Amino acid sequence: MTSLFKVFVSSVQKELEDERLIIRNLVNTDSFLSAHCTPVLYEYEPASADKVLEGCLRSLNNCQVYLLIVGVQYGTPAGGLSITHSEYRHAKQRELPILAFIKGERTVKRESGADVLLKELEADGLKYKRFGNVIELQKEVRAALVRLLHDRFGIVPTSDENLIADQTIEATSKFESQPLMRIRWEDLNQDMARRLVGVAEGRNIDELSSEDVLAGVMLRGLVWRESESREYYATAAGVVLLAKDPSAVFPQCRVLADAYRGSEPDGEPRDHEDIRGPMPEVIERAIAFIDRNTRHPMKVVGLNRVRLDEYPVEAMREGLVNAVAHRQYEDAGRKIMLEVFSDRVIVFSPGLPPSPITLADLRKGKYRPCSRNPVLAQCLSYFHRIEERGSGFRRMREQMLNHGLDMPLIGTDTGYFQVTFPGPGENIERLRVPEQLMRVTPAVEAQLNERQRKMMQWLVEGEELTSRQCAAEFGVTRAVTSVALGKLVEMGLAEKLGAGRSTRYCLKELVKSSSNRQVKSVNRKVKGKNGDA
Secondary structure, eight states: SSSOOOEEEESSSTTTHHHHHHHHHHHHHOOOOOOOGGEGGGGGGGOOSSSSSHHHHHHHOOOEEEEEOOOOOOOOOOOOOEEHHHHHHHHHHHHTOOOEESSOOSSSOOHHHHHHHHHHHHHTTEEEEEESSHHHHHHHHHHHHHHHHHHHHHOOOHHHHHHHHHHHHHHSSTTTTTTEEEGGGGGGGGHHHHHHHHHTTOOOOGGOOOHHHHHHHHHHSSSEEEETOEEEEEEHHHHHOOSSOOTOOOTTEHHHHEOSSSOOOOOSEEEEEEEEEHHHHHHHHHHHHHHSSOOOEEEOOOOOOOOOOOOOOHHHHHHHHHHHHOOOOOOOOOOOEEEOOOOEEEEESSSSOOOTHHHHEEEEETOOOSOOOOOHHHHHHHHTTTOOOOOOEEEEHHHHTTTTTOOOOEEETTTTTEEEOOOOOTTTOOOOOOGGOOOOOOHHTTOHHHHHHHHHHHHHHHHHOOOOHHHHHHHHHHHHHHHHHHHHHHHHHHHEEEEEGOOEEEHHHHHTTGGGOOOEEOOOOOSSSOOOO
């Protein structure tokens, strides 16, 4: 099997809108199913001049599996049969595999047409499954698709994939799949939507058409089309990720950030921000809040002068992404909270870990990924380049330890899930320099001669150099030192400032942050009044 097979989802659209969205999200977020199949819902197909029935059957012709859901309603007849009934007969005619799911028990009173359809299923000898809620529906749909993949292609999920799927289905909240009619597609943040689709599909965002972007966000459960008006609206997940101000619809969609002068909260934080906006943007603004309220010591390591962060940025991002992705959105009265103290940073997320994950599991790092909001978790992984969903706490521990800090502490407080990042306190020297910040790695240093290494030491100390001063220091000609300094510029280690007799050189990083630069002139054997090349 080399390509994804298409699963056509057939039902009365209006009555079973939630179920249709849930199935689409299940197939798109389940690691096993999404690798082998893709859902097709007619309302998300590109607009065409076909009549509705003709368009549905045309879409069905391009699919390899027919998935039927029957509820109470029969649907509007078109040529004697409802569209759903016509789709079923067309699938039979094409001899497609048919997976059927009936909502409710036999005792449920249905419209007469729906009863006729069910009797036809039974007469055809088709086995179907009943479900009472969306949790049962997801379990039955996944089991049927897994069985089909095994029977047709010999493909089976791993035991881990099955366990993760079961736990995620049990934990899944109905919040993110809600088809709302509050915000139209055109009123969402289009740049944010374009970024998401570009990253998710590995495409250049400048090459995406408006139709590509709309199709991409619909595929990922962020936008839906209302069947009567044919208007496109944001789902709840779409509001959270793409609305210009999600808190206008969901007041809980914001981050309250406070920074305190000491190690305990007081009535007057030194900095406060109520951060609102599309949640991917809110996460970055929260990181900026931490950045401006924590220390950034300069550290000289070998031939490197590095500006350090008091806390590892990626660990902060992981903590905030987890809070947004896995919080309990049904709790409309509480927001995510961020508190910055002199000795720690704390992220509070409403709700406790979804069952069966426990605090003990998280502390040990022994757990399988499980999300109550799989659509949000998947989309945030695209925005923030977090590729391995479910391993966030393990990565946070590694990032903190690699930074020279203690591991994050996990706990609960009055219904909030709480992650505390201990800081260095008074011992700021314990911070380690991340390898990626080392401009002069051993491989780079090996390319420098002895004079260039000495020049780099002076530059790292914040000094400015001229060829005349270096020539006097080393007892060589200015032509030799000009070549040596030019090599440092060519390697991206130094920056050339000025021209002619005013030419001087400084560390390139210091030029980029000139507002923080303290320049010291070299005072060597020869003190020239002017620098020169």
